[in-house]
Amino acid sequence: MSAAPRREYHRPLDVKRGRVELAHGAGGRATAQLVEELFLAAFDNEWLRPLNDAASLPVPAGRLVMATDSHVVSPLFFPGGDIGSLSVHGTVNDVAMAGGVPLYLAAGFVLEEGYPLADLKRIVTSMAAAAKAAGVPVVTGDTKVVEQGKGDGVYITTTGVGVVPPGISLDGAAAREGDAIFVSGTIGDHGVAIMSKRENLEFETEILSDSAPLHRLVASLLTACPRIRVLRDPTRGGLATTLNEIARASGVGMLLEERAIPVAPAVAAACEFLGLDPLYVANEGKLIAIVPAEDADTVFAALRAHPQGRDAALIGHVTRDPDHFVQMRTGLGGRRVVDWLTGDQLPRIC
Amino acid sequence: MCLAIPAQIVRLEAGDQALIDVGGIRKQISVALVDGLVPGDFVIVHVGYALARIDPAAAAETLAAMAAAGIDTGALA
């Protein structure tokens, strides 16, 4: 432990066998012990250490961006990540998609009474490692405990702030006719990794969630081409839904090439198996970039030069379309609409 | 629809079960509805059950007929 407890407790936190108790959220000594021995020990940094109600932070020059995201994933541990790392990546990416260099994170935990402290420690350790790897410290936080049966183990809400360098203006409404549409890599990995562990659907697969922080990729893209118009991470609802959101916000249509859209073979197979369309399956480590046609080569080169953009592809173009249809030329040679996701994507079987 | 996909039998297991492979993903299914399967066979799998064996020769013939149709109008009998 990097931060030694500064108070004496009768007994150290029994991380091995202990469970979350209502007292851990009541604000008394038990809360203080949990925060110090588990959370501070993992996240330790100069802003969090005083354990004040609010972190006191230096403010850099420029425009601040702020994003918040609540994480309620089930299962909490999945191939390629867990709710801890996901809660860092999700918010770092939201800040990054606005062009922000992420600076700080705040984290709110809702814990369910009875949840094993050992699993909580795994989550918090993974979250701290993700924050460290991303270079974005968790500077303030909060913990609440709900009665057993009223939560799903652990919920984590993270809020991030970042600063946007001058000259960068990203906006989901900025796509224009003729723009090139890129995706930074294979789609659907996260959603399929999660689904492979769902009760009654389980299957064995090598597919890992793509959960990853994208701010460094974004920084190198914006350095190569400050004129990028739209950056978005296609999370819930997948590529299809995010493109429809952009098309509507920008008042344009899109024409995609199905054959250009990268899908890992195992993801394609899992989707066949469950009757899903990878276009609608969630991603947590991919971005969509919409750029002026004349910058397409530059952006493509910058994407491919970054390890997170190795499989990047030009997947289509922005069109003029009064109905804001996202259309696709299918691999077979026909055409279809790529519509918004309807409801929640459920496996189709019979 | 009756969503069913081609899968390869990896190994047969007790209780009419089998492990199948579909493009790199693996799942346990029931083979109680099809007799005489051996590892390596391709089957059509529906809601966790193998329904029928795929005949590789017939598949090849079908693809050949499709290709022939593209060139020669009289090829598909």
Add this chain to the structure above:
Amino acid sequence: MKYVDEFRDAELARGLAAAIAREADPSRRYHFMEFCGGHTHAISRYGVTDLLPPNVRMIHGPGCPVCVLPIGRIDLAIGLALDSGVILCSYGDTMRVPASGGRSLLNAKAEGADVRMVYSAADALRIARAHPDREVVFLAIGFETTTPPTALVLREARALGVANFSVLCNHVLTPAAIVNILESPEVRTLGTVPLDGFVGPAHVSTVIGTEPYEFFAQEYRKPVVIAGFEPLDVMQAILMLVRQVNERRSEVENQFSRVVDRAGNVKAQALVAEVFELRREFEWRGLGTVPYSALRIRAEFGAHDAERKFNLVYQAVPDNKACECGAILRGVKRPVDCKLFGGACTPETPMGSCMVSSEGACAAHYSYGRFRDRDAAPPPQVTA
């Protein structure tokens, strides 16, 4: 994926498209019904329509088990889940289907019902064995393809004496629905709906074989081509149908010979006959009451029949009056001919059966093809 990717090849598709265009007689029109939702899905999802000449029209049939499940049957399931406190298990497909008052199983779940999605009927039995203190009901839907697994599970439940497990059976029969369409006045007597042939079921036929379709070819003089569910399978079947029409043949041909034969899966058929018997009649959403078109659980397995166990009484609930699903399923109307289409009735708020599953005629057109209503012209061109 073997046996999948080869059957989606663009070059073979171009060849088949050229062959269909070359062989289709420009002086006449061809109207073919693909019975199955699986074919409807393939046609829409891959844009097969764009590869067909304008005088070949596909009519999307009623072969989607979710679409044809009437409101009253889902009401029974929702009632069991909400009022009888059972664990209700079902395939993901049925979760969103709106029943009375627009309420679906997902809504019932939100109201506190224990509704669980399963991948296989066997999972439902597993849940029952894991919860011996709870009643577990499996909402079984599907055509002949899905029936044998349900039969196996019922047999296993009886053998193991899993007293808390039962099945709400909604299994339906393909040939009866095809007869219903062929016997409809528009097709049979009035002739207002030209129907030149059928693309026959893929996976249903793995179980029942090609033999049951021979009757349609003979009695109704309609060609039938059993076809796989990949887009090239559909295109090849269309080419085979065009040839039959041109040569004035009405035969049963088997495009899906890699999986289907004339007899089908005899083992599965015997199993189904052991566990199920014909219902005198069954209501189909969109088609109405169709005689001998569905199965019920035999008395020997009555302990596991949710209808007997919970004394369920079916209550028919009419669809919205303005809904044109029945006419659309018979090819009398197209989705855009319905006043509700795209307005009151969308995939988010389905009013009729054709909109409830992505394989329904209306949902497929809405989700994949509605740009066609606007532009008959090629897609917007862009210069990069």
